[in-house]
Amino acid sequence: METKLLSEINKVLIKFPDYWENETLIKSKVIEDLRNYKKELIENLFSNQTIRKTYSLELANGTVFKVEDFISMLRYKNYWENSYTRYSNEIGLTSSDKYLKYNTDVVIDFPHKDCILEGGMAKEDIGKEEVYYHKVLAKEEIDIMFSPKVLTNIRKYDKNRNGEKEITEFIDTDNLILKGNNLITLNTLKDRFAGKVKLIYIDPPYNTGNDSFRYNDRFNHSTWLTFMKNRIEIARDLLTDDGSIWINIDDDESHYLKILCDETFGRHNFISNIIWKKKYSPQNDARFFSDMHDHILVYSKDKDNFKINLLPRSQEMNKRYINPDNDSRGPWKPGDLSVKTYNANTDYTITTPSGRNVNPPRGYCWRVSKGKLNEMIAENRIWFGEDGNNVPAIKRFLSEVKQGVTPTSIWDYSEVSHNQEARREILALSIENFSTPKPERLLQRIIHLGSNINDIVLDFFMGSATTAAVAMKMNRRFIGIEQMDYIETVSVPRLRKVIEGEQGGISKDVEWTGGGSFVYAELYQLNKKYMDQIQKANSDGEIENLIERVKESAFLDFKINIDKVSNKNSDFTSLSLDEKKDVLIQVLDANQLYLSYSEIDDDQYNIPDSVKQFNHSFYNKKVVKNRE
Structure with missing residues (x-):
């Protein structure tokens, strides 16, 4: 009946060229016209008895078109489905025959912003539909996913202990x-x-x-x-x-x-x-x-x-500091005594030891007052050149500069x-x-x-x-x-x-x-190991064996109708090997990839005592032994 209904809807909508882009139905245009009660569209839909019977409510004084039901079908139903798409949707039915993954649309600043995305990154995840968990609606699932997990296959690599060894303490x-x-x-x-x-x-x-x-x-x-x-x-x-x-x-x-x-x-x-x-x-x-x-x-x-650390000074930077007068404070380099920010109070004449009078360049003044200059000369912090005739310069000592370099925001490959x-x-x-x-x-x-x-x-x-x-x-x-x-x-x-x-x-x-x-x-892997095995399967026979193991031991998605996943189901058998693998992966509960630490003592997992001991150490949990 469903196939016939889709075919009848297609017959009606094909009459409206504006609704199509090549062979793809532009659903948004159809929905907009339905919500605007476009007369021509509704009349054509109701002229089809199959559509009218499915989406109308007959009253004593007339007929009501179930517009929202029709829009819901239109939005979420795939047209011209191949067997894989149809089958994939079929196993996702809930008990009320609604597609759970389509029940809620959440849009804030960007789609799914308030969700948790498991975000698989392995080869088997490429092209798959990503798994979202809504932070409010799926709180229990998120709590399980985020709970501490059991750590296994533990070993320590140490040069002093001849390579690797098993350990029981972290x-x-x-x-x-x-x-x-x-x-x-x-x-x-x-x-x-x-x-x-x-x-x-x-x-x-x-x-x-x-x-x-x-x-x-x-x-x-x-x-x-x-x-x-x-x-x-x-x-x-x-x-x-x-x-x-x-x-x-x-x-x-x-x-x-x-x-x-x-x-x-x-x-x-x-x-x-x-x-x-x-x-x-x-x-x-x-x-x-x-x-x-x-x-x-x-x-x-x-x-x-x-606080950010400074970069070390390079040898090239330090080479700029010399000590021509053998100053006990070590290497230094000359610095300009004049500044461009003019102040009349520091615009004065300096007499060098050789007797030459020196003034700052036009528009400039000295960096310090006359009194401060005399103090610096007394402390041997002003350099007039070897013959005492140069323009005065400030001696800047390497020992007194910042012992490091402030990093810049541009890093060239020559540096890093x-x-x-x-x-x-x-x-x-x-x-x-x-x-x-x-x-x-x-x-x-x-x-x-x-x-x-x-x-x-x-x-x-x-x-x-x-x-x-x-x-x-x-x-x-x-x-x-x-x-x-x-x-x-x-x-x-x-x-x-x-x-x-x-x-x-x-x-x-x-x-x-x-x-x-x-x-x-x-x-510690639960469903993750089944995902790996499914992805490595090379034949329908291997898939058949895996189906039985998955049904027997894996954690299944509660939304899935597992009876639909069977080699006795003609829809399933018609799928390609890759499609069967993808379906079987979807059957697995993505929230149960790994074993929670809270389940470490469950006998069904048979966790060795040495692994338990390491986990208790890692999570700082004290183990209370039962007294006989």
């Missing part, structure tokens, strides 16, 4: 690498690390649609903003009161991200928008401009508490390196290649400016682990989070080589010879 001085969805993992960190992280650096997906690394980087604009908002809100809670966050981003989303961060951290806590020249040669095949730079947005948690050097650093480590690393010198500057020895540095888009590698070499503690499998072939192998004393990147500059350690752990 201590405050441990560095930490976690594998898991970063939104969920950040919440897992909150109990132990809220208010303790001094510096956060992230290099998130840029939402360009053409990034080469393996994140799902094709979010639409509002989805990307929700994705970022969820994560930086938690990041703010992890920062110390004098901490800061540094976000690497390009032009596509930088200005929107700036406004989002203004809202999250407070506009008054904005520190700087650093421009990093990331390339040393232009792209001559660029259509308009060759993209040569990235932005690094810097925000403090509380600007009143934030470029992308090509970052790739060479990865290649030199003889590990799996990674296409978008950041150079160690860039992170060296950021970590130097925003943190001190033993402070905690966090990167929750860890990637190739540049942040963690540089933090280790600079004697900072670090936390890294990564979901992708290259954590095992790039990130961890790189950090192991740092422990062993690799000499790439900044190693020679900071005299790194090796040492240190880090703890590696993974979030």
Whole structure:
């Protein structure tokens, strides 16, 4: 009946050319005309008996057209559905035969702003419909998703202990690498690390649609903003009161991200928008401009508490200071005694030791009064030249100048390196290649400016682990989070080589010879393991076996009619292998990817005592043993 109804509606609407763009129905135009009670449209619809029977209410004195029911169908029903689309909708029915995912529309500043986006980033997530949880309507689901998770597959890498070993305790001085969805993992960190992280650096997906690394980087604009908002809100809670966050981003989303961060951290806590020249040669095949730079947005948690470190003075700067008169105060350089801001009280004649009279240039005056000048001459702070005949100058001593340099907001690749050097650093480590690393010198500057020895540095888009590698070499503690499998072939192998004393990147500059350690752990997978297995399936037979395992052991989405997912269902069997895989992934409850710490003692999970002991240590929970 439903197919016939859609066909009859199509027959009527095809008579109105203004409602079509090629073969696509412009639903908004139809809805607008219906709400304006366009006579011609309604008469044509009611002339069709099938439509009239479905969308009218017969009264004694006439007929009522159920306009809103018709609009609801029109808005949410897919026309000319293939079997996959029809089937995908079919399994999403609720008990009242309504599509739950279409029941509410929330629009504030941007769509889904008040929602939580799980934000999958693995290959199986590309092209899938993102999972949103409304903060009010889905509070229970969000509470479950954000609850601390069980950590498993725990091991510690330590040069002094012959590589890796299993451990049962986490201590405050441990560095930490976690594998898991970063939104969920950040919440897992909150109990132990809220208010303790001094510096956060992230290099998130840029939402360009053409990034080469393996994140799902094709979010639409509002989805990307929700994705970022969820994560930086938690990041703010992890920062110390004098901490800061540094976000690497390009032009596509930088200005929107700036406004989002203004809202999250407070506009008054904005520190700087650093421009990093990331390339040393232009792209001559660029259509308009060759993209040569990235932005690094810097925000403090509380600007009143934030203090930035100075950059070290270069040898070139110090070479400008000499000591021709062997002054006991050390090297100095001459400074101008005259100023352009004219004051008649300091416009006077100075007589040099050689007897020459000197006046300031026309329109200028001296920087100090005559009395102050005499004091400075007595203290040997005025230089008249070796023969006492020069225009007087102020001696500015190296020992008295600021022992550091205030950073600027433009960073050239000559100072902090470029992308090509970052790739060479990865290649030199003889590990799996990674296409978008950041150079160690860039992170060296950021970590130097925003943190001190033993402070905690966090990167929750860890990637190739540049942040963690540089933090280790600079004697900072670090936390890294990564979901992708290259954590095992790039990130961890790189950090192991740092422990062993690799000499790439900044190693020679900071005299790194090796040492240190880090703890590696993974979030205990529930539905996540089924997602991985589904994605790896290569045949309908494997899918059939997985269906049974999913029905038996996985956590299913409560909205799903699981009986529709079966090789006995002709609609399901007509799908392609990829479509079957996507449907089976949708069956899984995305809120149950990982095991909550509160369930660690549940016998069905058979958690080893050593893993329980580590988790209790990590979450600072005392275990009370039952007395017989």
